[in-house]
Amino acid sequence: MSCNTQATQVHVDEDSGARRLVVNSRDLDGARDVSYEFLRREYSFDHVTVTDVINRLSENPLGPYLTCVPSSVRELVEQFPFFSVAHLRAIAQIHGVSLHGRLQRGMCKDALRLHDCEGSCPSVSYVFHVLKRPRHNYIFVPDLHRPSNSYSNECYMKAKENTKKQRQRRAANALEGLAPVGPPAEPPLVSPFPPVQSFAAKREIIREWQVEMSPDHLQEGVCAVCVQIFAAELLVDVVPSKEMLLTLNNNWLPAETRPRTYDIAKYEGAILCCHGMSCLGNIGDLRMCLCCRRSLSSPKPRQPKDAIANFQYYGVSELPVDVKSALACASQFELQLIALARATVITHHYQTKG
Known part of the structure; x- marks a missing residue:
């Protein structure tokens, strides 16, 4: 991760029990790198903004903010586990990622992990604020599970909302004496889209296709x-x-x-x-x-x-030879006239029962 500050060396001092970031300024201009381990221990996320509207006076070393530009959104949300739902929604909004209104934190995180920044995404900077007390004893556990797509998450949340409404309706009916309260229905399992097939299922699909497309079957x-x-x-x-x-x-x-x-x-x-x-x-x-x-x-x-x-x-x-030759020499309109007369007879006998 690179930081947009004009400094080349960073160290941390203790002052009255509070942690503050001290930057030794030099005459060199450029960007420096900060590890995610240092970021997780010393900083909390503040907001996301467009690079062009950043107030340089509030940045480190003049201010308490550290402005960073990660290599990808997926790397950031996987390496910094302290994003709240509001933070994730703000990041998704600025990247043009649509999120369902009631998605959980892990689902919002999966949507950003699947996002691939293209030319349509603006130049974004992530602003972090220094902590008063660093996270010394925090053990970081990376996300190793495969992110689920937004469609499956939205289907799961809609099914969960419908189940909640059904429970509320049963409870209301029970209070009014209209219907007894039954056991709560479990939300239906939503399979990922597209479904992940086993090797045996894939082999069966290929075998069925071979049978359907074989020359013997197409005769x-x-x-x-x-x-x-x-x-x-x-x-x-x-x-x-x-x-x-x-x-x-x-x-x-x-x-x-x-x-x-x-x-x-x-x-x-x-x-x-x-x-x-x-x-x-x-x-x-x-x-x-x-x-x-x-x-x-x-x-x-x-x-x-x-x-x-x-x-x-x-x-x-x-047909006789002369009739065959006459049909061969007939014009298109003559053939249509013959077909029209023939169709009248065929229709009459076709509709006759018996």
Whole structure:
């Protein structure tokens, strides 16, 4: 710690039982260093001020005050344990540190220990006053615990205040005979933010992330009934029954537009997507999403509304060559007109029950 005085040598004399600081002045100008041990023994904190407004006439050796500039706020509050709550709040205010109205002394001290002075902090000096009786027998114990953040301290104080109000309310109700006084509720434990995880918890988080982001977990598949894309783990292979396949028929579709990518006769004329089928030439498992499987696996199978058999089968691969070429040469407005007419039919059948 450096002291802003024009002196180079300091010693202490005794005069009528009182301690006073004597400075041997020299012609050299500069700053000198004072140990925290000497400061704890000989001085008490007076106030904090901006360097530009210090009255030089009241400083040592002309006055009883010793003006010091520490290397950091954390070092000062850790090495000088005699700050009161009012002192800590004054230091926090001049450094722009916001403190809750009812924080305890240790919590205010932790907030200053976590503060890192930047360019926005003004040039601050700490003024100490010499003691009449030094602290000879004081044993200094440094703060070795990790400072808690202001958010956790504020949550703890708010919970404590709420508990105090609840106790007062119970006591008032008990006096009025409205409710008995129960055991006082303990303030909830507020975990530090962010919570400190154990090594086992960190390893479990990493393992879970690896499972979620593995290539096997990110695979996708197609539902054979509604042709929607889902994660592979959400699709289930279902052995189709005859009732299921008959439910997925659409007799309104012309025979020439029906799919030929699989043996539609063996699948009872069901309109399906070949990408969700395990076998195209014979009856095999069908990959279904949860919604389609629920509709088709009921005692009375019903056609899912999202099924392509419900007039949502486009049959692009089965279109004649001239129609394919016409669609390829169609303008954007012509395609929108076709889609608009198609949407009217789809909406009508989509809302039809049965």
